[in-house]
Amino acid sequence: MTRIAIVDYGMGNFHSVARALQAAAPQDTISIVRDAAGIQAADRIVFPGQGAMPDCMHTLDASGLRQAILQAAREKPLLGVCVGEQMLFDASDEGDTPGLGLFAGQVRRFSGAPFQPGPAAMRLKIPHMGWNTVTRTRPHSLWEGIAPDTPFYFVHSYYADPADTSLIAATSRYGHEFCCAVAADNIFAVQFHPEKSAAPGLQLYRNFTRWQP
Numbered sequence: 001m002t003r004i005a006i007v008d009y010g011m012g013n014f015h016s017v018a019r020a021l022q023a024a025a026p027q028d029t030i031s032i033v034r035d036a037a038g039i040q041a042a043d044r045i046v047f048p049g050q051g052a053m054p055d056c057m058h059t060l061d062a063s064g065l066r067q068a069i070l071q072a073a074r075e076k077p078l079l080g081v082c083v084g085e086q087m088l089f090d091a092s093d094e095g096d097t098p099g100l101g102l103f104a105g106q107v108r109r110f111s112g113a114p115f116q117p118g119p120a121a122m123r124l125k126i127p128h129m130g131w132n133t134v135t136r137t138r139p140h141s142l143w144e145g146i147a148p149d150t151p152f153y154f155v156h157s158y159y160a161d162p163a164d165t166s167l168i169a170a171t172s173r174y175g176h177e178f179c180c181a182v183a184a185d186n187i188f189a190v191q192f193h194p195e196k197s198a199a200p201g202l203q204l205y206r207n208f209t210r211w212q213p
Contacts, residue, residue: 001027001028001029002025002027002028002029002043002044002209003028003029003031003041003042003043003044004021004025004028004029004030004031004042004043004044004045004046004209005031005032005033005038005039005041005042005044005045005046006018006021006030006031006032006033006046006048007033007039007045007046007047007048007065007069008032008033008034009034009056009059009060009063009065010059010060010062010063011049011050011051011055011056011059011060011083012048012049012050012081012083012084013048013050013082013193013195014032014048015032016195016196017046017048017081017195018030018032019195020194020195020201020202020205021046021205021209023202024202024203024205024206024209025205025206025209028209034063034065035065036064036065036067036068039065039068039069039071039072040068040071040072042072042076043076043077044076044077044078044079044208044209045069045072045073045076045077045078045079046078046079046081046084046208047069047078047079047080047081047084047087047189048080048081048082048083048084049080049081049082049083049084049085049086049087050082050083050155051083052094052095053083053086053087053092053094053095053097053099053107053158054092054094054095054097056083056087057087057097057098057099060087066100069100070100070102073088073100073102073186073187075186076186077186077187077188077208077211077213078186078187078188078189079188079189079190079208080187080188080189080190081189081190081193081194081195082155082156082190082191082192082193083156084189085160085181085182085189085190085191086099086107086158086159086160086191087099087100088100088102088103088160088182088187088189089101089102089103089104089105089106089107089160089162090103090104090105090106090163091106091107092106092107092158093106093107093108093109093158094107094109094157094158102187103160103162103163103164103167103182103184104162104163104164105160105161105162105163105164105167106160106161106163107158107159107160107161108158108159108160108161109126109157109158110124110126110127110128110157110158110159110174110175110178111124111175124174124175126157127155127156127157128154128155128156128157128174129154129155130153130154131151131152131153131154132151132152132154132172132173132174132180132192133149133150133151133172133173134149134150134151134152134170134171134172134180134181134192135148135149135170135171135172136148136169136170136181137168137169137170137171138168138169138183140169140183140188141207141210141211141212141213142169142183142188142204142207142208142211143169143170143204143207144203144207145203145206145207146200146203146204146207147200150200151197151200152172152180152190152192152193152194152197152200152201153192153193153196153197153201154172154174154180154191154192154193155193155196156191159178159179159180159191160179160182160191161178161179162179162182167179167182167183167184168181168182169181169182169183169188170190172191172192179191180192185213186213188208188211190204
C-alpha cells in the first residue's frame with residue numbers, strides 16, 4: 001500500500017485531486033496533509049496549486065511547508081499540478097514573484113497577441129481555458145497507456161519556460177507552442193489538470209502511483 005500525500009497549503013483544488021487519485025488507485029492511501037509530518041510520512045507527494053502565483057507562494061510560506069516540500073522534492077516522487085508546476089521554477093512574471101527554484105526558468109504570461117492575420121484578426125482569450133492537445137516530447141513512465149497527442153484540460157494565464165529545454169516532457173499550443181509538462185529525476189509536473197481530464201487524467205495519476213524513478 002502506497003501512502004500519497006496531497007499538500008494543502010491553502011491554495012489548490014485538493015479535494016478534486018483526492019477524488020481522482022482515489023479512483024485511479026483505490027488500493028492506495030490518499031491523504032490531504034497540512035503539516036510537515038504528513039509530508040514526511042508519505043511515500044509520494046502531489047503538489048497542486050490554483051489562483052495567482054503571488055498568493056500561492058505567500059500561503060505556502062505562511063503554512064510553514066516550504067522546507068518540507070523542498071525536502072520531499074529531493075527524496076520522493078513528486079507530481080506538481082497547474083500552479084504547483086509553476087511554483088517549482090525560479091520566478092514568475094505574475095507579480096514578479098520568486099518561486100521555489102527547483103528548476104531554472106521563468107513563468108511567463110500569454111501575450112494575447114492576434115493569432116489570425118488580417119482585418120478580422122482575433123486575439124487570444126486570456127486565461128486559456130478548455131481542452132488542448134498535449135504533445136509529448138520524450139518518453140516517460142507517466143505517459144504509459146495514454147495515446148500520443150491526447151487532449152487534457154487547461155485553465156491558466158501563465159506557463160513555465162524552462163531555461164533547460166531538456167526538462168520539457170510535453171508541449172501544447174495556444175497562439176504559440178508552450179511547455180505544459182516537465183520532468184527531471186523524481187519530479188514530474190504538468191500545467192493542465194489531470195483531475196479534470198477524464199480517463200487520460202486518471203491514467204496519468206495511476207501512472208504516478210506506480211512510478212519508480
